[in-house]
Amino acid sequence: MVTAENVTRLDERLSQSTVRAVKDTRAYTAFRIVNGTLLVIIALVTLYPFVNLVAQAFSSESYINAGQVNLWPKGFNVTTFQLVMGDAMFWRNYQNTVYYTVVATLVAMVLTTTFAYAISKYHLKGRKVFIGIAVFTMFFNGGLIPNYVLVNELGLRNSVWAIALPNAISVFNLLVMKSFFENFSTELEEAAEIDGLSTYGKLWRIVLPLSKAVIATMILFYAVSFWNSWFAAFLYMDHRDLYPVTVYLRNLIAGATSVDGAAGSAEATQIAANVKAVTMLLTVLPIVCLYPFVQRYFVSGVMLGSVKQ
Amino acid sequence: MSTDGVTVAGGAPQAALRDPAAAAAAHSAVAGPPEPGGRAARRRRAGHMTWRRALRRDWQLYTLLVLPLVFFLIFRYLPMFGNVIAFRRFRPGGSIFGEEWVGLHYVRMFINDPTFWNVFQNTLVLGVLSLVIIFPLPIVLALMLNELRSRRFKRLVQTISYLPHFMSVVIVAGLVFQITAMRGTINQVVTAFGGEAVPFMQLAEWFRTIYVGSEIWQTVGWGTILYLAALSTVDPQLYEAARIDGANRWRQTWHVTLPGIRPTMVVLLILNIGSFMAVGFEKILLLYNPLLYPTADVIATYLYRVGIGSSQFSYATAIGLFEALIGLTLVLSANAISRRVVGASLW
Numbered sequence: 001m002v003t004a005e006n007v008t009r010l011d012e013r014l015s016q017s018t019v020r021a022v023k024d025t026r027a028y029t030a031f032r033i034v035n036g037t038l039l040v041i042i043a044l045v046t047l048y049p050f051v052n053l054v055a056q057a058f059s060s061e062s063y064i065n066a067g068q069v070n071l072w073p074k075g076f077n078v079t080t081f082q083l084v085m086g087d088a089m090f091w092r093n094y095q096n097t098v099y100y101t102v103v104a105t106l107v108a109m110v111l112t113t114t115f116a117y118a119i120s121k122y123h124l125k126g127r128k129v130f131i132g133i134a135v136f137t138m139f140f141n142g143g144l145i146p147n148y149v150l151v152n153e154l155g156l157r158n159s160v161w162a163i164a165l166p167n168a169i170s171v172f173n174l175l176v177m178k179s180f181f182e183n184f185s186t187e188l189e190e191a192a193e194i195d196g197l198s199t200y201g202k203l204w205r206i207v208l209p210l211s212k213a214v215i216a217t218m219i220l221f222y223a224v225s226f227w228n229s230w231f232a233a234f235l236y237m238d239h240r241d242l243y244p245v246t247v248y249l250r251n252l253i254a255g256a257t258s259v260d261g262a263a264g265s266a267e268a269t270q271i272a273a274n275v276k277a278v279t280m281l282l283t284v285l286p287i288v289c290l291y292p293f294v295q296r297y298f299v300s301g302v303m304l305g306s307v308k309q
Numbered sequence: 310m311s312t313d314g315v316t317v318a319g320g321a322p323q324a325a326l327r328d329p330a331a332a333a334a335a336h337s338a339v340a341g342p343p344e345p346g347g348r349a350a351r352r353r354r355a356g357h358m359t360w361r362r363a364l365r366r367d368w369q370l371y372t373l374l375v376l377p378l379v380f381f382l383i384f385r386y387l388p389m390f391g392n393v394i395a396f397r398r399f400r401p402g403g404s405i406f407g408e409e410w411v412g413l414h415y416v417r418m419f420i421n422d423p424t425f426w427n428v429f430q431n432t433l434v435l436g437v438l439s440l441v442i443i444f445p446l447p448i449v450l451a452l453m454l455n456e457l458r459s460r461r462f463k464r465l466v467q468t469i470s471y472l473p474h475f476m477s478v479v480i481v482a483g484l485v486f487q488i489t490a491m492r493g494t495i496n497q498v499v500t501a502f503g504g505e506a507v508p509f510m511q512l513a514e515w516f517r518t519i520y521v522g523s524e525i526w527q528t529v530g531w532g533t534i535l536y537l538a539a540l541s542t543v544d545p546q547l548y549e550a551a552r553i554d555g556a557n558r559w560r561q562t563w564h565v566t567l568p569g570i571r572p573t574m575v576v577l578l579i580l581n582i583g584s585f586m587a588v589g590f591e592k593i594l595l596l597y598n599p600l601l602y603p604t605a606d607v608i609a610t611y612l613y614r615v616g617i618g619s620s621q622f623s624y625a626t627a628i629g630l631f632e633a634l635i636g637l638t639l640v641l642s643a644n645a646i647s648r649r650v651v652g653a654s655l656w
Contacts, residue, residue: 067492115377142388228477
């Protein structure tokens with residue numbers, strides 16, 4: 001069962017080294033030094049784009065344009081932050097992102113939890129068929145155009161449902177929850193049954209309260225994917241004030257690159273680089289801030305999803 | 310990753326799974342009084358439980374299934390049948406299944422479309438590059454991490470390397486533009502060594518490198534998780550035995566570690582082959598521009614422009630169906646081959 005304690009244990013296992021206590025040969029010592037150095041380099045290279053992003057966000061435009069901003073801000077400036085944060089449309093779109101994420105995650109959680117709970121019961125007749133219906137969609141799906149036609153036909157355009165409904169169940173998340181519920185203590189449920197609880201009562205009063213860790217993991221999985229998504233909104237939202245912040249950012253980047261490509265006014269390019277950096281930074285900020293605290297839940301979620309069915 | 314017959318992380322705390330057959334047998338024993346007929350008879354009866362009885366006993370569970378099944382029906386299976394417009398003329402605003410049969414008209418259309426074959430080739434090249442270059446890297450990184458002794462250092466590297474996985478593809482595209490800009494970091498290095506600044510995002514010959522590079526940055530760290538999990542389940546006694554047999558570190562890795570994570574490798578390889586045709590559509594859509602079409606335009610982006618851009622829904626659907634069928638064929642054959650050759654498969 002994924003309790004908070006188990007998640008920590010699991011996390012520790014992952015960061016444990018399977019070190020065999022034996023005296024190192026000289027060759028192995030050399031290997032370890034090279035290995036450690038390489039990993040430091042890999043970590044630095046992975047971090048570099050973020051460092052560069054922060055540096056550009058706090059630099060003045062002329063230094064970015066002169067190609068002098070790498071690790072550290074030059075010509076320190078925060079006026080762009082005021083500029084971007086003062087943009088009513090940016091805030092509007094930011095609110096949209098929050099709203100879409102909350103609604104879509106809620107819908108996804110309800111559908112995923114109920115389906116996962118039902119198909120976790122081995123005695124359920126037709127269980128294999130239901131699992132098959134879900135798993136088959138991992139390997140074959142309708143494709144872009146039929147989905148697009150369908151969403152338009154259902155009249156979902158320009159509403160949160162165009163984002164929430166078509167992606168309501170991630171089969172991977174579904175299987176993670178299913179394996180979790182399969183391992184749920186049968187004794188507890190049987191005891192609840194004897195006490196006269198119905199299936200709904202068992203799910204709501206016994207199973208869910210004891211599944212907080214896996215539910216938190218699933219909420220995180222869904223929330224991050226909806227927070228990051230842009231394509232559905234890009235396809236189905238016609239007005240600027242319905243966009244999520246990712247589409248705001250996408251349009252900013254696309255606009256900036258066309259200025260670049262046309263070798264247009266240097267002024268426009270300069271402003272674009274700094275404004276882009278600030279907007280990107282403000283968009284990733286919630287995820288980066290939350291990330292260190294929730295990372296272990298993601299890891300345990302992936303592990304849980306991969307155990308034998 | 311999580312279908313029948315696969316153990317990726319057998320040693321995880323959650324892996325203590327019950328045997329479905331045993332559970333079913335136990336249940337039938339509760340359902341009916343034991344008979345002299347023995348287990349076989351009981352099993353037959355359990356298997357033959359009628360729908361009427363199942364519904365009466367589990368109707369509440371079935372009601373929980375209704376909404377999700379409606380979801381799958383409408384948003385997953387209806388579009389699958391919507392693919393029929395690949396063979397029917399579709400009129401915007403008309404039926405989602407099209408107006409009249411036109412046979413293979415649209416299939417012939419893309420077979421005779423030179424742009425289609427160009428984007429088909431680009432898809433294959435990017436798919437092969439991703440598979441050959443990116444697939445092995447998480448294995449290597451996991452093995453490197455596994456040799457670390459300092460847990461804190463290992464944790465730190467893991468935390469940093471997972472981070473890009475959580476970035477929106479819009480952010481990743483933005484970072485790619487930033488790093489490869491004329492005055493960006495890469496060009497600063499180029500000019501520092503006396504070279505000319507390169508307009509990377511306007512030269513088709515650079516796109517594949519940039520695409521694969523950004524994929525490595527975003528996916529390799531996260532990809533190590535399952536391998537690290539598999540590594541932690543390798544029996545330490547095997548290393549002991551190998552050492553007694555005189556195996557050095559390298560031979561231990563080769564003969565104990567790698568075979569230990571082989572099932573994980575096979576499963577992930579099959580899944581990667583399955584998504585071979587669906588190369589990063591959203592990322593390419595964000596990164597490319599007409600100058601890059603010769604290398605960057607793939608089937609998915611082409612059908613997006615044809616379908617959504619120029620409203621040729623039937624034509625775009627025909628292309629999409631072709632792509633999806635190749636993907637399905639690939640994953641089925643990879644699975645079948647793997648089952649025969651190495652005995653591991655998704656189902």
